[in-house]
Amino acid sequence: MRRNRVALGFLGLFVLIVAFVLAAPLWADHVAHTGPNDTHTLQKIEVDGEKRDVVAPTGQPIGPVWLGADGRFFLGADGRLGRDEMVRLMYGGRNSLFIGIVSALITTLLATVLGLLSGYYRGWTDTAISRAMDVVWAFPVLLLAIALGLVLAVGGLQIGPIHLSGGSIWIPILIIGIVYTPYMARPIRGEVLSLREKEFVEAAVAQGAGPLRIMFSELLPNLWSTIIVFFTLNIANNMLLESALSFLSVGVQPPDASWGTMIASAFNLITSAPLLTIIPGTMILLSVLALNVFGDGLRDALDPKSKVRFEAHSGLSAAEGSETAEVATP
Amino acid sequence: MARFALRRLVGMAAVLFAVSVLTFLIFNVIPNSDPAQRMAGKQATPELVASITDEWGFDKSLPEQYVTMMRKVFSGDLISYEGRENVDERLVEGIPETFSLCIGAALIWMIFGILFGYLSAVRAGGKLDKALTVLAVTGISMPVFWLAAILLNYLTYKTEIFPSGGYVELTADPLEWVSHLILPWITLAILYAGFYSRVLRSSMLDVMNEDYVRTARAKGLTERRVMGRHVMRNSLIPIVTLFGLDFGALLGGAILVEPLFNLEGIGQYSYEALKNTDLPPIMAVVLFGAFFVVLFNALVDIAYARLDPRVRLGASAQ
Numbered sequence: 001m002r003r004n005r006v007a008l009g010f011l012g013l014f015v016l017i018v019a020f021v022l023a024a025p026l027w028a029d030h031v032a033h034t035g036p037n038d039t040h041t042l043q044k045i046e047v048d049g050e051k052r053d054v055v056a057p058t059g060q061p062i063g064p065v066w067l068g069a070d071g072r073f074f075l076g077a078d079g080r081l082g083r084d085e086m087v088r089l090m091y092g093g094r095n096s097l098f099i100g101i102v103s104a105l106i107t108t109l110l111a112t113v114l115g116l117l118s119g120y121y122r123g124w125t126d127t128a129i130s131r132a133m134d135v136v137w138a139f140p141v142l143l144l145a146i147a148l149g150l151v152l153a154v155g156g157l158q159i160g161p162i163h164l165s166g167g168s169i170w171i172p173i174l175i176i177g178i179v180y181t182p183y184m185a186r187p188i189r190g191e192v193l194s195l196r197e198k199e200f201v202e203a204a205v206a207q208g209a210g211p212l213r214i215m216f217s218e219l220l221p222n223l224w225s226t227i228i229v230f231f232t233l234n235i236a237n238n239m240l241l242e243s244a245l246s247f248l249s250v251g252v253q254p255p256d257a258s259w260g261t262m263i264a265s266a267f268n269l270i271t272s273a274p275l276l277t278i279i280p281g282t283m284i285l286l287s288v289l290a291l292n293v294f295g296d297g298l299r300d301a302l303d304p305k306s307k308v309r310f311e312a313h314s315g316l317s318a319a320e321g322s323e324t325a326e327v328a329t330p
Numbered sequence: 331m332a333r334f335a336l337r338r339l340v341g342m343a344a345v346l347f348a349v350s351v352l353t354f355l356i357f358n359v360i361p362n363s364d365p366a367q368r369m370a371g372k373q374a375t376p377e378l379v380a381s382i383t384d385e386w387g388f389d390k391s392l393p394e395q396y397v398t399m400m401r402k403v404f405s406g407d408l409i410s411y412e413g414r415e416n417v418d419e420r421l422v423e424g425i426p427e428t429f430s431l432c433i434g435a436a437l438i439w440m441i442f443g444i445l446f447g448y449l450s451a452v453r454a455g456g457k458l459d460k461a462l463t464v465l466a467v468t469g470i471s472m473p474v475f476w477l478a479a480i481l482l483n484y485l486t487y488k489t490e491i492f493p494s495g496g497y498v499e500l501t502a503d504p505l506e507w508v509s510h511l512i513l514p515w516i517t518l519a520i521l522y523a524g525f526y527s528r529v530l531r532s533s534m535l536d537v538m539n540e541d542y543v544r545t546a547r548a549k550g551l552t553e554r555r556v557m558g559r560h561v562m563r564n565s566l567i568p569i570v571t572l573f574g575l576d577f578g579a580l581l582g583g584a585i586l587v588e589p590l591f592n593l594e595g596i597g598q599y600s601y602e603a604l605k606n607t608d609l610p611p612i613m614a615v616v617l618f619g620a621f622f623v624v625l626f627n628a629l630v631d632i633a634y635a636r637l638d639p640r641v642r643l644g645a646s647a648q
Contacts, residue, residue, distance in 0.1 A: 135348040139620045142582030146604060147356050147616045154607055155363025163362070236471070243473045244586055248604045263476050267590070270483045277483075281476035288471035296467075 007297020014290035017283070021097055024090035031071035032084050036091035037255040040082040045069045054082040060272055078276060079265060085276065092257030093283060099173050099251075099258070100239035100287075106177025107238075108231050111184035112223065116215045118185075119192025130189070133182035141179050142244060148175045149250030167253035172245055176238045184230050191226060195219055225302035232295035236288040243284050259284045335632045342628040349620045354396045357613050358388075369609050371412035378411065403614050412608035420599055421614060427497050428595030431588065432580045434511055435518035440573065442523040444566075447530025451565075452557070454535060462527065469524030474583060478517045478590040485513060495592030514591045518583050522576060526569060534565040567638070574630030578623035581615070 028035055040054045047068040054077050055061050061077035064085075075085035114133070118126035136144070152171045157164045164170050195201065196219065204218045245251030246260030254261065259280040266276035358365045366382040367374060383389055387398045402408045406418040446466065450459045486494045492513045498506040537543065538561055546560045584597030592598075596615065603611035 131348075134345065135352055138345050138349050138624050139352075139616070140579035140582045140623055142585065143579075143616045143619045146585070146600075147353070147612060148360075150604060150607065150609065150612050151357055151361040151368065154368050154609075155361040157360075158362040240471075240473055244475065247473070247475050248585065248601060250604055260473070263473070263479070267479050270479055271487050274480075274483055277476065277479050281473060281480070284476070285468070285472050289468060292467055292471055 004297040004301060007294050007301075010290040010293040010297075013286060014294065017093070017287050017290070018097060021090050021093035024087070024094055027071075027090055028084075028087045032074065032087050033072065034084050034087060036083065036088045036257055038083060040077065040084070041080065043082065045072055055080060061269070061276075063273060064275065075275070075279065076273070078262070079269060085279070088257045088262060089259075089280060089283065092259050092262050092280065095169060095252055095256060095258040096239055096242060096260065096284065097287070099169065099176065099242045100235045103173045103176035103180075103238045103242075104231055104234040106174065107180045107184055107234055108227060110177070110181045111188055111230075112220070112227060114181070114185045115188030116192055116219060116223075119189040120196055120211065120215050120219065122193070126189070129185075133185055136179070137182045139179075141241065145175050145179050145241060145245055146248055146250050148179075149245050149248075153250055153253060167256070169252060169256065172242055172251045175245070176241050179241075180234060180237060184234065187230075188223060188226065191223060192219055195222055229295055229299045229302060232291055232298060236291035236295065239284060239288055239291075331636065334635050338628050338631055338635075342624055345624050346621060349624060350400060350617065351396065353613070353617050353620070354399055356616075357609065358395060358399065359392065364388075369411060371606070371608055374411075382411065399613075403617055408610050408614055410603070410608050410610045412603075412606050413611075417611050417614050420611070421596055421618065424594065424596040424599050426499070426595075427593045428581070428584050428588070428597055430497075430500065430507070430511060431514055431518065431584055431593060431595065431597075432577065434515040435522070435583070436573070436577055436580070438515050439519035439522035439526060440569075442519065443526025444530060444569070446523065446527035447534065447569075448557075448562070450527060450531040451534035451538070454531070459531075463531075466524035466527045469520045470528070472521065474517060474521055475586045475590060477520065478514070478587055481513055481517055482590060495590075497593050497595075511593075514587050514593060517591075518580075518587050521583075526572065529572060530565060530569055533568050534561055537561050537565045540564075570634070571630075574627055575623070578626035579619075581619045581622070 024036075034040070043054045044051045045054060045062075045065075046052075047062075047065045052062060052065075054073065059080050061079050061082060062073055063076040065073050065076065067074070073084055073086070075089065077083060078085045078088055114129050118129040149172065152164075152175070153166045156166045156168070157171060157174075164174075196214075201214060201218055204214050209218070242251055242258060243260030243263065246258050247264040249264070252258040252261050262280040263277055263284075266273070266280075270277050361368065364379070364383075366379045366386065366388050369382050369386070370378045386402075387395050390398075403418075406416070408417040409415070410417050410420075446462050450462045450466075453459045482494070485491045493506075493510050496510055498510050500507045543556060543560050546556045551559075581596065584595060585600045586597070587593075588595050588597030589601040599611060600615045602608075603615075
């Protein structure tokens, strides 16, 4: 891994992006003096000694003033509501990255457990899990996600004692985490199927190890490299899917920002204020690119012969990881 | 062969049933609110909610509700309460535009995906390979609707190189049909072209290490013939599989691209329904979309088994 400079460079880029969004409260409190959802529609600010409207009477928001107003409206305002674009970019990035990472954790957890169970027990456990996965797989990812996003955004979700309201950020997290599970569970199952025939499992059985111990302390450690690679690439996929859902108004709900919602709301200003579209999109592009390149490098380093492929695909493809699924089973 | 086809079709029917049940559960059971209320839209009156409850049988048992929903979606009397119109009719009207978008995009991404993947693999490790890899990975990492917005702004609004959106029927004026669709095609194709070129590159590199390729070279065949006859043919198998899956699922891409280019197909209709939290159109789109994918894949599999005996033998060995 250390020899793959490009992959490490992109890991560095991703770390920078994470640091950037983590600095959001610092920037908001000490530089911009405003929150991500605070509106400044009728205010004027002083830019280089000159008074200017945050939002012109025509509805045109102020463009980037850089440091002209001591850091306020660094990237201008976001539209008619006159919110600080830079502050929204940082807080929106927090949401985008948080959703990407937490939903990847959910996918990884579900897929690992399901893959272990069906690969280890085989028989009817495997049949039941695999068929259920097939049904989810049959839906185009984006269609399944918008269906769930739409119905849950209206009424929220009740899981036992936990209630999630329609606008909760946990709804897109759960949806994204679930729709990608089959794409990861299948290759893991394949790997478990071949691992369980190895001698070390036989040795564990001979020592009297129970199924739980075999699955979690014998098989799981051998799956780590696959899991880590999947996890990295999964974050990239999830960020793209989040942006698509938010663009379609079934992801992050207003007034909260994410890079996807920022692109969606800036589109009607694209001719007069193209930066409002370009900047959040570039942030998505850089984050996803960084994760994809790093994930590829990680795969080459951990398992050069691996056939597992899980490339980012905007949540559009029905095929992520699939070609591999068959090939990956030796 | 006939046995394989039959078994595949029976499997398909089972998946279709399961898909319809899951769709039913998503729309009517999982969410935490009155389904009639959700269905009625934003300006729901108590009378409307009561009539929907009655019409959809939301006060009856779940199996009865399921049957009612399927009957409504498939018999063409599904009504959007928000838009006060027949959903299935609107979807049928949208087919030509969505289909034109998908076919063109698919053609472009197959051509460029295969071309770039081939060049990358043949020159693996070289400058061209690196440049194409950068292009492909960047293409894969972009949100497609963002790319659409950027291309529209700089190639249409600012420079007027391409006409700004809209759709002209193929039968009315084929040239205009192409010029109005070329930008949406490219937008939708870039992501897949990048993905396919990566897949083809790695599958070609695998095949190039096979013994039979060495044999072909040892026999003194020209490089052209080795590549064309021996390497490409086998490397294209994963591409064809992917294509079957992706083309079926392209409706998702249409939802993200159509509204920006003002193509009034199924994608734009779904986009508007989502904005208005109008459930019935999305219910139909998801159900038809998933059905199309399942059907299309079954057909691809059967066509495949005809071409490649390993597929049907592998399937019966399972």
